[in-house]
Amino acid sequence: MFFLFLDKITKMPKDLFENVCEEKLFSEIFKKHSKNLHDFIYYKYGPDSNPKDQVQEAFIKLWDNCNKVSLHKAKSFLFTVANNLSLNQIKHNVVKLKYQQQDNTDKTNESPQFILEEKEYLQKYQRALAKLSEAQRVAFLLNRIEGKRHKEIAEMLGISRKAVEKRIYGALEKLRKDIDGI
Amino acid sequence: MKKEDLIIKWLNNQQLTKQESEAFEQLDVFDSYVKISRAATKFKAPDYKSEEAILTLKDKLVPKNQKRATIISYPKVLMRIAAILVLGIGLYFSFVKEYNTRIQTLASENTSIELPDASVVEMNALSSLSYNKSDWKNNRKITLDGEAFFKVAKGQKFDVYTTRGVISVLGTKFNVKQRDNYLKVTCYEGVVSVSYNDVIKYLKEGDLIEMSADKIVEGSLKEQEKPQWLTNRSVFYSTPYEKVLQELEWQYGLPITTKNIDKSILFTGNFVHFDIETALKSITIPMQLKYSITNKNITLYKE
Numbered sequence: 001m002f003f004l005f006l007d008k009i010t011k012m013p014k015d016l017f018e019n020v021c022e023e024k025l026f027s028e029i030f031k032k033h034s035k036n037l038h039d040f041i042y043y044k045y046g047p048d049s050n051p052k053d054q055v056q057e058a059f060i061k062l063w064d065n066c067n068k069v070s071l072h073k074a075k076s077f078l079f080t081v082a083n084n085l086s087l088n089q090i091k092h093n094v095v096k097l098k099y100q101q102q103d104n105t106d107k108t109n110e111s112p113q114f115i116l117e118e119k120e121y122l123q124k125y126q127r128a129l130a131k132l133s134e135a136q137r138v139a140f141l142l143n144r145i146e147g148k149r150h151k152e153i154a155e156m157l158g159i160s161r162k163a164v165e166k167r168i169y170g171a172l173e174k175l176r177k178d179i180d181g182i
Numbered sequence: 183m184k185k186e187d188l189i190i191k192w193l194n195n196q197q198l199t200k201q202e203s204e205a206f207e208q209l210d211v212f213d214s215y216v217k218i219s220r221a222a223t224k225f226k227a228p229d230y231k232s233e234e235a236i237l238t239l240k241d242k243l244v245p246k247n248q249k250r251a252t253i254i255s256y257p258k259v260l261m262r263i264a265a266i267l268v269l270g271i272g273l274y275f276s277f278v279k280e281y282n283t284r285i286q287t288l289a290s291e292n293t294s295i296e297l298p299d300a301s302v303v304e305m306n307a308l309s310s311l312s313y314n315k316s317d318w319k320n321n322r323k324i325t326l327d328g329e330a331f332f333k334v335a336k337g338q339k340f341d342v343y344t345t346r347g348v349i350s351v352l353g354t355k356f357n358v359k360q361r362d363n364y365l366k367v368t369c370y371e372g373v374v375s376v377s378y379n380d381v382i383k384y385l386k387e388g389d390l391i392e393m394s395a396d397k398i399v400e401g402s403l404k405e406q407e408k409p410q411w412l413t414n415r416s417v418f419y420s421t422p423y424e425k426v427l428q429e430l431e432w433q434y435g436l437p438i439t440t441k442n443i444d445k446s447i448l449f450t451g452n453f454v455h456f457d458i459e460t461a462l463k464s465i466t467i468p469m470q471l472k473y474s475i476t477n478k479n480i481t482l483y484k485e
Contacts (some may be wrong), residue, residue: 027236034232042227052230056239063243099224125221143193144222150194165190172193176214 020074021066029074030059036156037078041086043141044134046097049086058082076158097129097141121179128178132171139164140171185209284312287328289435290455292414297322301340304331306359306411307433307455329359331409334372346393347378356385357409361432363395368403410452417452426453426465427482434458441483443471 020026034055041051058081062069069077099122129137138157142148143164150168154161188206192198192215198206206212285305287293293305298318305311309328314321322340333355334340342349342358346365349358354372359365367376369385376383376391383391388403410417416429424445431438433455451468453461458480462473466482474481 030236030239031232034235035230038230039227047228051227052235055230055235056242059239060242097225121217122221122224125218126225129225141222141225144219145226147195150190165193168193169186169190172189172215172218175218176211179218180214 019067020062020069020071025071026063026066029062029071029078033075033078034059037082039142039146040079040138040156041082043097043138043145044083045086045090048096049090051086054082054085054089057085075156079156079158097126099126124179125175128175131178132174136167136171136174139167140175143168189215282312283315284310286310290433292411292455297324297335299335299337301335302333304333304412306330308435326358326360329357329361329411331355331357331412347376350375350377361428365391365393367391368409370403370409411455414455415452416455419450420448421450423447423449423469430461430465434461436478436480438480438482441481443482443484 020029037058038051038055041049041054045051058078061081062074062078065077129141132140139153142153142156143150148156150161150164154164157164188198188202188209191202192206209215285293285295287305287307287309289307291307295303295305295311297303297313298315299322301322303311303324306329309326309330311324311326311328311330313324322337323343324341325343327344330342332340332342332351334351336352340351342351344358344360344365346360346363349356349367351372351374354374355370356372356374357366357368357370359367365378367374367385368390369387371387373387374385376385378393383400385391390401390403392399392401416426416433418426418429422445423443426449427438427440427445430453433453436458447469449465449469451464453464455461458475462475462480462482465471466473471482471484473483
């Protein structure tokens, strides 16, 4: 009886979300954080870092350590693990984000010159993005592309809102100077 | 509003007031910003579908809860309980039980035991007592079956358990005589308490209490300082002859049969414990009786 009792005690979470071993809870965490995590890795380290795999790996690690990680700490655990995994994988190359090819089919009215200019501009943009610091790029792209509020980004990265604003503004200025060739 | 704050507000996708909007559009960098902002969307990360991803992830995960559930399978728990029980019983018998020291005397045998605290117990024939040697300091408790004289060293409570009652003392000398349904406690020094059936009697120096099956008699000591059996003899004062014979049987462990004898007659005298012939003579001659011993059977008769 004593052991049954012990087992029950050890199984019973002290806090409702003391750990994340519950499958349902784990799925919720995945739904909530996987996309952000993926985008974070993608914008930070580029497509060469295999963001999808890193997300999977990070969640597997979280599952393996589910006893030790409370719900409250799961997000920072995931971001730290995914970040470290990506760092291990990439050989600090220049991060080259891909731009989507212009879909020209329904834009027949655009002149070939415009298309060429557009392409040149995007290439410049691409180089300028690569020159940004990782921190700046992540904050800027999450804001511009994913449409995230400064506060959301601050929560995601575990930094202050002021820092996020600084990074985004800094990135914007740097891009402008770079692209305009100042 | 400062230029930087304005830009930050715009970057945060907040609605700008008309005035702010105008101010923003006035900025020389306005065009560049809008262009950069718009172009950024072209670098969008590939769509990430968490619903699909979780399916591939789940294949790779070791199911945790099921694994845990198997750990608390009932047979295993029962085995643990059984193991604990076996261990516990084993320990109990090997340590606790073992240290219950037991001493027995045979017929015609007297033994003197010194207990761990220097108390002395003199045991009469055919008696047995047991006590816990290891726990003696905290628990001075003796279970007695038979007759014994106690010289208790000063200290905590000292209990003698018999089938009829419990005798508790605090540093004293006393004799306990227990025969089947009969209990006699004699106090030689100090105070003794005798408890039986929820009744507690205190015996002072020289008091004695006799409990037989049907009656309880309190009296005072007529004997000498120590019980006579300690000097290897049994002494009787106006005792029914039946009891004298019982005592003789007890001391020598030999059955006694009688012929034509009135067993209720009172006897005063004594018999020794070391020689059956002398003992028989000392109880028969005063009563004008004869005895015969054949094959360890003793017969008393009147001519």
